[in-house]
Amino acid sequence: MKEIIQLLNNNKEWARRVEIETPGFFTKLKKQQRPKYLWIGCSDSRVPANQITGLLPGDVFVHRNISNQVINTDMNLMCVLQYAVDVLKVKHIIVCGHYGCGGIAAVKRNATSGMLEHWLENVRVSVRKHKRITLNEMCELNVKRQVENLAHNTIVQKAWERGRKLYIHGWIYAISDGLIKDLKVTQSGAHARKHHRS
Ligand SMILES: [Zn+2]
Numbered sequence: 001m002k003e004i005i006q007l008l009n010n011n012k013e014w015a016r017r018v019e020i021e022t023p024g025f026f027t028k029l030k031k032q033q034r035p036k037y038l039w040i041g042c043s044d045s046r047v048p049a050n051q052i053t054g055l056l057p058g059d060v061f062v063h064r065n066i067s068n069q070v071i072n073t074d075m076n077l078m079c080v081l082q083y084a085v086d087v088l089k090v091k092h093i094i095v096c097g098h099y100g101c102g103g104i105a106a107v108k109r110n111a112t113s114g115m116l117e118h119w120l121e122n123v124r125v126s127v128r129k130h131k132r133i134t135l136n137e138m139c140e141l142n143v144k145r146q147v148e149n150l151a152h153n154t155i156v157q158k159a160w161e162r163g164r165k166l167y168i169h170g171w172i173y174a175i176s177d178g179l180i181k182d183l184k185v186t187q188s189g190a191h192a193r194k195h196h197r198s
Contacts, residue, residue, distance in 0.1 A: 041095075050062075092169060104138050
């Protein structure tokens with residue numbers, strides 16, 4: 001149990017430090033959250049959204065799952081997406097994958113089983129289509145696919161049709177050097193808005 005007690009002690013120390021650095025930080029946060037960003041990332045413990053982007057509590061709404069999948073029948077993600085877009089009114093949705101993703105590697109090796117086999121079905125379809133693709137290329141392609149899925153999602157489409165400024169970005173993180181690369185596949189719904197106006 002020592003390792004669990006350590007976490008609670010860390011927490012006390014962290015809260016104390018934050019309050020010293022920024023007096024009133026927690027009382028201000030208690031009133032409301034106004035994050036500008038929704039982060040959809042991999043559950044991998046080495047890719048924590050806040051730390052790698054230098055964001056504080058209150059800055060980013062986070063959803064993480066294995067291999068950062070955007071699946072339109074995933075109730076969990078759909079609720080997160082709807083809340084982020086319609087209630088919190090985030091301006092940016094970031095899909096952030098990472099090189100060497102274990103989920104994608106397992107699909108490539110044909111080593112998934114049980115629930116994971118179902119969860120990563122879309123990755124499997126892509127891997128089958130691109131037989132010679134390397135793991136890291138597949139990790140990038142996976143992010144691009146999820147950006148496309150989001151761009152076609154009804155929650156996002158409706159926001160764009162209402163004229164909302166909402167950007168979807170595709171990023172990939174390298175665990176080996178801690179750096180994020182922008183895959184430059186940002187979608188802004190310019191087409192949907194133009195269509196709406198005409
Ligand atoms: Zn991963």
